[in-house]
Amino acid sequence: MKLRDPGKIKEALNDLDFPAAKEEIVRHARSRGARRDVDQALSALPPADYANIREVLRSVPLDPDPDLSESERAERHRQAKHKNRLSEHEIPIRPSPVEEELRRRR
Structure with a gap:
């Protein structure tokens, strides 16, 4: 889950002592009544020790x-998915570096 407002994480963790492990961060946010989206975002953090709030925010999508x-x-997802709309055989293939070198030598 991608978080819309990183300020909510700052609110939930503003009095947490760092460095802190992921489990401690999640536990602290829950004890402060963090919203569901904040809880899910923090639960998705990679297991690690975080030195400060900036490291936590960098790790949250x-x-x-x-x-x-x-x-x-x-709609944006649909457009991005079908942006190219070319059959696989119509998509131009870039030559490998070896092929490019051989062409230059000819």
Whole structure:
């Protein structure tokens, strides 16, 4: 799950003493009544020891377009998925570096 507002993580962890392990971070956020999206984002952290809040925020996947509705997200996903719309045999293939070198030597 991608988090829309990193400020909610800062609120949930503002009084946590660092360094802290992932389990300690999740436990602390839950004890402070973190929202479901924050809890899910922190639960998805890689297991590690985090030196500070910046390391936690770098490890949490953030939503690049938090203002889009779900239908707008679905439409953007559909467009990206079918952007090329070429058959596999029509997609140009870039020659390998070996082939490029052989062509230059000719």
